Amino acid sequence: MTFTRALPLADISPGAPAGTDQADAVACSSSMARAAIAPEHADALARSIKALADPARLRILSIVSAHADQEACVCDLTDQLTLSQPTISHHLKVLVEAGFLLRAKRGTWSYYSLVPGSLDSVAGVLVAI
Amino acid sequence: MTFTRALPLADISPGAPAGTDQADAVACSSSMARAAIAPEHADALARSIKALADPARLRILSIVSAHADQEACVCDLTDQLTLSQPTISHHLKVLVEAGFLLRAKRGTWSYYSLVPGSLDSVAGVLVAI
DNA sequence: TCCTTAGATTGACATTGGTCGATGCAGTGT
DNA sequence: ACACTGCATCGACCAATGTCAATCTAAGGA
Numbered sequence: 416m417t418f419t420r421a422l423p424l425a426d427i428s429p430g431a432p433a434g435t436d437q438a439d440a441v442a443c444s445s446s447m448a449r450a451a452i453a454p455e456h457a458d459a460l461a462r463s464i465k466a467l468a469d470p471a472r473l474r475i476l477s478i479v480s481a482h483a484d485q486e487a488c489v490c491d492l493t494d495q496l497t498l499s500q501p502t503i504s505h506h507l508k509v510l511v512e513a514g515f516l517l518r519a520k521r522g523t524w525s526y527y528s529l530v531p532g533s534l535d536s537v538a539g540v541l542v543a544i
Numbered sequence: 545m546t547f548t549r550a551l552p553l554a555d556i557s558p559g560a561p562a563g564t565d566q567a568d569a570v571a572c573s574s575s576m577a578r579a580a581i582a583p584e585h586a587d588a589l590a591r592s593i594k595a596l597a598d599p600a601r602l603r604i605l606s607i608v609s610a611h612a613d614q615e616a617c618v619c620d621l622t623d624q625l626t627l628s629q630p631t632i633s634h635h636l637k638v639l640v641e642a643g644f645l646l647r648a649k650r651g652t653w654s655y656y657s658l659v660p661g662s663l664d665s666v667a668g669v670l671v672a673i
Numbered sequence: 674t675c676c677t678t679a680g681a682t683t684g685a686c687a688t689t690g691g692t693c694g695a696t697g698c699a700g701t702g703t
Numbered sequence: 704a705c706a707c708t709g710c711a712t713c714g715a716c717c718a719a720t721g722t723c724a725a726t727c728t729a730a731g732g733a
Contacts, residue, residue, distance in 0.1 A: 451624070452606035457599035467670070468597040469691080470586035476673050477581035489710060495580070499693055504711055506691090523700050523709050538667035541596070544606050598721080618680060628723055633681055635721090652679050652730050 452544065463537055466513030471498060472506045476515060476534070479527055488524045581673065592666050595642030600627060601635045605644060605663070608656055617653045 452460075467473065478495055479487045492503050507527060510516040515533045519526045581589075596602065607624055608616045621632050636656060639645040644662045648655045 446612045447610050448612040449610045451610045452603055454599065454603065457602045457606070461597055461599040461602055464593060464602075465597040465690095468590055468593040470583065470590040471691085473586045473589055473593075473673070474581055474583065477586070480673055481576050481578045481580045483575045483577040498691095500710070501694080501712080502692055508711085520699095520710090525710065534670045534673055538670040541663050541667040541670075544602070544609055544663055594720095600721085627721095629680070630682080630724080631722055637681085649680090654680065 460537075460540055463513055466509050466515060467537070469506065469509075471496060471502070472510055475503070475506055475510065475527075476529065479516065480529055486519075486526045486528045488526050490524075589666075589669055592642055595638050595644060596666070598635065598638075600625060600631070601639055604632070604635055604639065604656075605658065608645065609658055615648075615655045615657045617655050619653075 467476075474496060475492055478492060479485070482491070489500070489503060489507070492507075493500055496503060498506075507516065507518070511518050511527075515530055516527045517530055519528065596605075603625060604621055607621060608614070611620070618629070618632060618636070621636075622629055625632060627635075636645065636647070640647050640656075644659055645656045646659055648657065
């Protein structure tokens with residue numbers, strides 16, 4: 416899993432009118448009111464969404480977000496998730512690489528916090544589909 | 545892949561204050577401003593999001609949504625996606641079972657349309673995390 | 674009736690992804 | 704220096720997923 420920093424996700428829903436439906440060629444195709452999402456954008460968006468498509472990772476985001484100081488260390492997560500520490504570390508890495516979490520190492524502990532607006536960005540693209 | 549009708553997704557972000565942080569037990573745990581998402585809700589949400597976490601399926605949703613009449617038949621999709629017809633049929637099935645698409649068979653053709661509000665529902669839960 | 678077409682289903686395959694045990698590696702305390 | 708602790712990385716394993724060729728079904732048209 417690479418998750419090469421899929422965000423930012425702006426400019427995905429083009430709204431550019433397809434205008435010339437050249438040929439309206441073959442058989443069944445009816446007219447398009449607007450252009451569909453571009454393949455590269457679909458790839459980028461799917462990479463972001465894939466990082467969210469796991470119950471453990473959703474719980475991690477929620478636990479981090481629910482913390483009073485918007486920060487949680489790994490031990491907070493191992494307490495609440497019934498998963499091994501390496502597995503949790505793996506999920507954290509996925510979320511960091513996808514741009515949803517920030518990692519701050521202080522002393523022995525690693526603290527994770529939400530990247531502001533990252534979830535809203537994905538949500539915004541979804542409603543625009 | 546089963547996707548047992550994950551929606552509706554209401555009531556996921558509880559907002560119920562955790563109140564009594566009993567014992568604030570072990571080591572590093574700082575206080576929670578609110579309760580995190582419940583494990584079952586995380587599972588249901590992850591099932592929905594998984595259905596969206598594929599570039600082909602995102603393009604399908606976008607193509608359907610971009611159609612003037614909000615409907616597309618399979619041939620519209622095979623024209624625009626560089627995937628075999630069985631693969632597209634598979635993705636359509638996933639989206640229908642996840643509650644994002646409706647299938648209407650008329651004569652030889654199958655027409656697919658968006659389930660109104662289904663994407664907004666997922667987006668709403670995301671911003672509430 | 675037979676042929677053709679639209680689309681769903683099946684089966685097989687390769688790839689990806691989630692999980693854990695074992696290990697490595699910094700910080701911290703003694 | 705030594706042991707310990709918190710967390711990341713590695714390697715392996717198995718389950719889930721995306722893909723296609725082949726096949727099946729149903730609807731139309733000759």
